[in-house]
Amino acid sequence: MTTEAEADLDLALRALADGNRRAILQVIRSAPQPVGTIAEQVGLSQQTASHHLGVLRKAGLAVGTREGTRHLFAVDTDGLAAVRSYLDDFWPAKLAALKTVIEARQEGPRG
Amino acid sequence: MTTEAEADLDLALRALADGNRRAILQVIRSAPQPVGTIAEQVGLSQQTASHHLGVLRKAGLAVGTREGTRHLFAVDTDGLAAVRSYLDDFWPAKLAALKTVIEARQEGPRG
């Protein structure tokens, strides 16, 4: 369904809208890290970091792995791919839109 | 400063986080349209649409052109490019190449 992709895109975009979550992604960008380390790196409490990790997880932007008592989180490219392909859809259209702007100005106020 | 690009990215990401604004981008994706038409297309009031258009404009996602009493809005790729390059930074080189392959397969014949 197209609606499913829409919902996934919406989750990913809303997750990326927060600076703390982007900071978390930066922290786990190179290597997966436990929640405690992530919280310390971004200057958040354990609970808040865990919350944001959950948001990122549901958005398909992060994946978690059980490592004993720790929970290692890493970047998931699934959600990022959804956003990327969404953005890419605007590139070819932009050229056409730009052309239409010029045409619209040439047409004048009345159609 | 890197903070400047960060601020631009933040604006674009927060602007894209709203479904109505994404709907507006879809409306003006193919051709620039006046505020009244956009509002009608997405099912919003003129004031609300104007507000979102302002958000998209400040985020570098939309550009407006004065057309007499009308104000034509079109998609601006500046903000989208900022988001795109940000996302690309998360992909390890190997995965980025893989992603490009997938995109190429989607455009080409059946694979």
Added chain:
DNA sequence: AGCTAACACAAACGAAGGTTTGTACTCACG
């Protein structure tokens, strides 16, 4: 089994953002 560490879940609080309502401004027209 008891204890400790690491993490997740849930409710409450506060702030940020979207919608509505009202109004002022600009441009086209006579």
Added chain:
DNA sequence: CGTGAGTACAAACCTTCGTTTGTGTTAGCT
């Protein structure tokens, strides 16, 4: 200049979201 169409700005209201606080759950250790 006065009128009407189209749009932007501002304040009030309400919803959403991030943070805090408190607590439950799982795993490792003695």
